[in-house]
Amino acid sequence: MIPSYFFAHGAPSIVLEHNEYTDFIKNFAAGTPKPKAIVLFSAHWEQSMQTISAADTYSTIYDFSGFQDELYRMTYPAKGERSIREQIHSLFAKHGIQSVLDEERGLDHGAWAVLKLMYPDADVPVVALSVNRYLTNEQQYQIGKALYELREQDVLIIGSGGTVHNLRRLKWQGEGIDEWAESFDNWLQNVLETWDINTLFNYRESAPNAEEAVPTNEHFIPLLLAMGAGDKNRQAKLLHRSYQFSNLSLSCWQFN
Numbered sequence: 471m472i473p474s475y476f477f478a479h480g481a482p483s484i485v486l487e488h489n490e491y492t493d494f495i496k497n498f499a500a501g502t503p504k505p506k507a508i509v510l511f512s513a514h515w516e517q518s519m520q521t522i523s524a525a526d527t528y529s530t531i532y533d534f535s536g537f538q539d540e541l542y543r544m545t546y547p548a549k550g551e552r553s554i555r556e557q558i559h560s561l562f563a564k565h566g567i568q569s570v571l572d573e574e575r576g577l578d579h580g581a582w583a584v585l586k587l588m589y590p591d592a593d594v595p596v597v598a599l600s601v602n603r604y605l606t607n608e609q610q611y612q613i614g615k616a617l618y619e620l621r622e623q624d625v626l627i628i629g630s631g632g633t634v635h636n637l638r639r640l641k642w643q644g645e646g647i648d649e650w651a652e653s654f655d656n657w658l659q660n661v662l663e664t665w666d667i668n669t670l671f672n673y674r675e676s677a678p679n680a681e682e683a684v685p686t687n688e689h690f691i692p693l694l695l696a697m698g699a700g701d702k703n704r705q706a707k708l709l710h711r712s713y714q715f716s717n718l719s720l721s722c723w724q725f726n
Contacts, residue, residue, distance in 0.1 A: 474627040474699035476723040482534040485583045491720040494710045499588040505626035507551045507595040512580035513631035513689040517600035520569040529576030546582035551595035565616040601691045607671040614698025627699045629692025634683040634719035644716030651717035654683035662706040700725025
């Protein structure tokens with residue numbers, strides 16, 4: 471059975487970078503059996519109702535500005551997967567989660583930047599899923615939990631976001647790691663490894679520096695979704711953590 475994963479997607483330029491995190495992502499794909507399909511929740515696709523992509527072939531969305539010209543020439547024409555998206559629609563209905571299909575939307579950078587590092591040939595079908603910042607943290611977890619059985623079918627479930635993601639605090643020429651960012655991630659590591667979901671769901675009250683680390687929750691939600699898909703065995707493992715710009719967390723979590 472394939473675990474579910476959370477990947478931080480960092481800045482859009484990550485796809486052009488060569489560092490320990492991009493090496494990790496590339497090596498992850500090389501060392502993992504190719505999945506039947508990828509189901510990916512992106513922090514950059516927000517909808518008020520759970521939405522399931524239904525594109526046959528994805529366009530590439532450039533939902534950023536001010537980056538290298540090369541980024542705007544990149545494409546990621548992944549195929550969709552009808553049977554998986556229909557199964558997701560049914561699983562959500564089974565668990566009382568309303569969902570709709572979207573045939574038009576392409577892949578935003580929260581999806582394609584990570585996927586291009588993993589599978590640069592776009593040769594694995596993808597079903598993209600939206601996030602909703604107005605649900606409770608427990609509801610986020612339950613959405614991921616509803617998709618558990620996909621893992622038994624060699625489908626890779628990914629949440630793409632960021633655990634410490636505060637663009638106003640980035641130090642573009644910064645060196646070292648800001649203590650407040652690292653303390654939040656250390657707290658998070660303990661909570662995830664002990665699978666203390668009650669404390670996790672109340673992270674804004676419980677975690678040190680939560681307001682700085684997670685000023686808005688859309689990038690944190692994919693972690694809860696990926697974790698929910700691992701609810702049956704409840705085993706969390708930190709596979710990588712590094713930082714850019716002093717406090718932008720680049721981490722990968724595996725949920726068995």
